[in-house]
Amino acid sequence: MLKKYFKSSLTATFLLMALLNAFNTKAQSIADEVNSVHGYFQIDAQYYKQDTLIGAPIVPEKMLSNAFGNINYTKGKFSAGVRYEAYNNVMQGFDSRYKGQGITNRFARYQDELLDITVGNIYEQFGSGLLFRTYYEPGLLFDNSLDGIRVISNPYKGFTFKGLVGKQRSFFTLGPGIVRGFDGEWNINETFDTLLQNIKTKVILGGSFVSKNQADEDPDFVLPENVGAYGGRMNIIRGGFNFFAEYVQKENDPSLANNAVVGGKSYYSYQQGDAMFFSTSYATKGFSILLQGKRIDNMSFRSDRDATLQNLLINYLPATTKQHTYLLPAYSPYATQPTGEVGGMAEIQFKVPKGSVLGGKYGMDITLNASQANLLKPININDSTTTSKLYRTNYEEFGGELYHDFFIEVTKKFSKKFKGTFMYANQFNNINIVQHNTPKGPYGNVLSHIEVIDLTYKYKANSAIRMELQGMQRDNSDTLNLGSWVVGLLEWTPNTHFFVAAIDQYNYGNPVELLKLHYVYFSAGYTNGPHRISLSYGKQRAGIFCVGGVCRTVPASNGFAISITSSF
Amino acid sequence: MKKIILALLVVTAFAFTSSRGDGDKIPAITVKKLDGSKISTGTFANGGKPIIISFWATWCKPCKKELDAIQENYADWTKETGVKLIAISIDDARSAGKVVTDVKSKGWEYEVYIDENSDFKRAMNVNNVPHTFLVDGSGKIVWSHNSYTEGDEEKLYENVKKLAKGEALSH
Numbered sequence: 107m108l109k110k111y112f113k114s115s116l117t118a119t120f121l122l123m124a125l126l127n128a129f130n131t132k133a134q135s136i137a138d139e140v141n142s143v144h145g146y147f148q149i150d151a152q153y154y155k156q157d158t159l160i161g162a163p164i165v166p167e168k169m170l171s172n173a174f175g176n177i178n179y180t181k182g183k184f185s186a187g188v189r190y191e192a193y194n195n196v197m198q199g200f201d202s203r204y205k206g207q208g209i210t211n212r213f214a215r216y217q218d219e220l221l222d223i224t225v226g227n228i229y230e231q232f233g234s235g236l237l238f239r240t241y242y243e244p245g246l247l248f249d250n251s252l253d254g255i256r257v258i259s260n261p262y263k264g265f266t267f268k269g270l271v272g273k274q275r276s277f278f279t280l281g282p283g284i285v286r287g288f289d290g291e292w293n294i295n296e297t298f299d300t301l302l303q304n305i306k307t308k309v310i311l312g313g314s315f316v317s318k319n320q321a322d323e324d325p326d327f328v329l330p331e332n333v334g335a336y337g338g339r340m341n342i343i344r345g346g347f348n349f350f351a352e353y354v355q356k357e358n359d360p361s362l363a364n365n366a367v368v369g370g371k372s373y374y375s376y377q378q379g380d381a382m383f384f385s386t387s388y389a390t391k392g393f394s395i396l397l398q399g400k401r402i403d404n405m406s407f408r409s410d411r412d413a414t415l416q417n418l419l420i421n422y423l424p425a426t427t428k429q430h431t432y433l434l435p436a437y438s439p440y441a442t443q444p445t446g447e448v449g450g451m452a453e454i455q456f457k458v459p460k461g462s463v464l465g466g467k468y469g470m471d472i473t474l475n476a477s478q479a480n481l482l483k484p485i486n487i488n489d490s491t492t493t494s495k496l497y498r499t500n501y502e503e504f505g506g507e508l509y510h511d512f513f514i515e516v517t518k519k520f521s522k523k524f525k526g527t528f529m530y531a532n533q534f535n536n537i538n539i540v541q542h543n544t545p546k547g548p549y550g551n552v553l554s555h556i557e558v559i560d561l562t563y564k565y566k567a568n569s570a571i572r573m574e575l576q577g578m579q580r581d582n583s584d585t586l587n588l589g590s591w592v593v594g595l596l597e598w599t600p601n602t603h604f605f606v607a608a609i610d611q612y613n614y615g616n617p618v619e620l621l622k623l624h625y626v627y628f629s630a631g632y633t634n635g636p637h638r639i640s641l642s643y644g645k646q647r648a649g650i651f652c653v654g655g656v657c658r659t660v661p662a663s664n665g666f667a668i669s670i671t672s673s674f
Numbered sequence: 675m676k677k678i679i680l681a682l683l684v685v686t687a688f689a690f691t692s693s694r695g696d697g698d699k700i701p702a703i704t705v706k707k708l709d710g711s712k713i714s715t716g717t718f719a720n721g722g723k724p725i726i727i728s729f730w731a732t733w734c735k736p737c738k739k740e741l742d743a744i745q746e747n748y749a750d751w752t753k754e755t756g757v758k759l760i761a762i763s764i765d766d767a768r769s770a771g772k773v774v775t776d777v778k779s780k781g782w783e784y785e786v787y788i789d790e791n792s793d794f795k796r797a798m799n800v801n802n803v804p805h806t807f808l809v810d811g812s813g814k815i816v817w818s819h820n821s822y823t824e825g826d827e828e829k830l831y832e833n834v835k836k837l838a839k840g841e842a843l844s845h
Contacts, residue, residue: 142699146801229791385771392779424767455779568828570825572824635817673801
């Protein structure tokens with residue numbers, strides 16, 4: 107049924123595009139407007155070898171591949187697009203429900219100054235996403251697009267209204283629930299532009315309502331078929347100051363994700379949910395300070411009450427911790443706990459000016475960051491009837507520590523040819539909850555001290571050698587969390603087209619003598635304009651890979667991989 | 675399955691037959707200014723001079739290296755060719771608040787916009803950041819480059835100079 111649906115929709119989109127293309131050749135000379143077809147492709151494939159020592163499993167297919175192609179057509183105020191995805195079979199570390207191939211995204215859109223209408227797969231975000239965000243992240247195979255209709259209107263200056271309805275993508279099908287949403291935003295300064303033109307303070311207000319509908323087929327429980335969620339936000343800006351805050355609430359929404367266990371028995375939780383997020387900053391040339399905070403209580407919001415992991419999420423709960431890019435600081439990343447957490451982050455960045463003692467000839471950049479996340483402190487109400495609340499929380503009390511990260515980074519250019527980055531991080535991670543979602547699991551808490559030195563020597567205008575040295579000291583008697591690591595990386599870019607790199611990750615602190623292993627990995631790549639091909643060979647440790655706030659676990663692997671990306 | 679591949683091939687063929695020789699205009703997508711108000715990317719202009727559009731994110735190390743490297747010579751670049759750099763941040767709600775603090779503390783003098791749910795990124799077919807585009811004086815996209823390695827900014831500037839003089843570009 108669904109295949110048929112995708113095929114017919116593809117034919118329709120294709121015909122529409124062909125028609126418009128034929129039409130546009132006539133109109134081309136008349137209007138000086140956008141008229142283009144563009145796209146991009148990505149193909150990843152890996153050949154897997156079993157390696158019992160590092161824990162790389164047997165892959166029966168030997169080779170696995172992920173591929174997708176995206177094509178967009180734009181003609182003046184009209185645009186349309188399709189995406190084809192193929193997993194034969196899906197690579198290790200991704201959800202195995204991505205199986206086979208097909209058209210997974212197609213849309214048509216018309217927009218002018220007053221109205222903007224889209225049909226098909228829609229990506230949209232209300233406010234900071236606490237109530238609604240659909241997006242696509244190919245690196246994680248995350249796609250929760252809404253297949254439906256969206257209308258955006260700007261009826262009067264300063265006002266934007268959005269309305270949408272549809273079902274969400276779930277692998278190669280759609281989720282069971284209907285999602286409906288409405289969002290309004292008012293930029294006060296734009297509405298009263300003549301009256302307020304001398305006022306330096308800018309204020310933007312917004313509000314959203316999102317509701318999902320799913321039939322109750324449970325024989326035992328009376329489950330709400332419609333679940334509403336609503337909230338408001340404001341953004342105030344004056345000079346270098348910026349303040350954003352959003353608060354949302356969700357009606358009772360019993361689901362697998364908020365399943366509560368009371369006295370050894372599992373109950374659907376009819377608890378309401380709420381979330382608060384704020385971000386405030388002051389920035390001036392050469393100095394900035396950022397404060398972020400959030401509190402989340404029972405805010406897993408999905409268009410299927412039985413969905414798990416990253417499937418069919420309607421909202422997005424941003425993590426307020428430092429996003430790391432180096433390997434070892436990103437070894438144990440933090441992921442937002444939708445059932446309940448409170449957390450925050452403070453960051454100061456400044457530039458030591460040129461010509462000062464520390465700054466030298468080129469100046470020096472310093473970043474200080476501290477972030478923390480704790481559980482909430484739920485107090486059981488001890489009402490074992492499943493029709494009411496199970497717990498209450500308050501804003502003053504926090505539960506146990508989930509994560510912290512104290513971080514300092516210094517970047518300095520020593521000469522025209524030589525520059526370096528130096529960082530230190532002190533990280534705490536409650537691995538049981540943050541990574542395994544098992545509060546009483548065996549993994550325990552891990553404290554890590556992490557250092558990174560990253561040096562670049564640019565020996566010719568287009569040629570450079572880069573070296574990274576990283577260390578992470580942890581409890582070396584901890585058999586589950588593998589103890590300490592050291593990483594060395596050497597990268598050579600002889601010109602702007604090629605790169606060659608070698609990396610060795612050494613688990614010298616593994617409590618098991620036999621498992622004190624080197625994971626050596628080589629890679630090389632070629633880039634030409636928008637085209638890029640890279641090859642790699644070697645051993646990769648098991649790990650967690652995150653983009654934005656979403657993470658996936660990747661098992662250890664040993665083998666050869668190729669990746670091609672291209673856009674036109 | 676065969677039908678799908680055939681359809682894709684045909685659509686791709688359309689891509690190459692449509693007039694791409696002179697490049698295409700920037701698609702009109704709504705992005706956010708640092709003051710929270712909205713602007714259409716269709717209004718990007720630089721008075722007949724070239725524009726560099728650079729997609730970046732606060733968590734992307736190579737992106738920031740590239741923008742730092744350009745900043746060192748940006749005053750000379752603008753003086754010599756009149757070029758303007760527009761930096762498009764693809765940071766989502768988690769890090770969008772960090773865009774303004776990064777830009778100011780690094781002292782970047784670019785025009786910066788936030789593409790919070792990647793609408794412009796998708797319309798420009800950007801897969802990974804950094805991804806850099808060159809737009810000519812008439813507003814047409816004439817060159818693009820994915821990723822950053824040391825020295826890429828010099829190559830970019832060679833092309834900006836060629837563009838300002840009306841010469842053919844190289845990759």
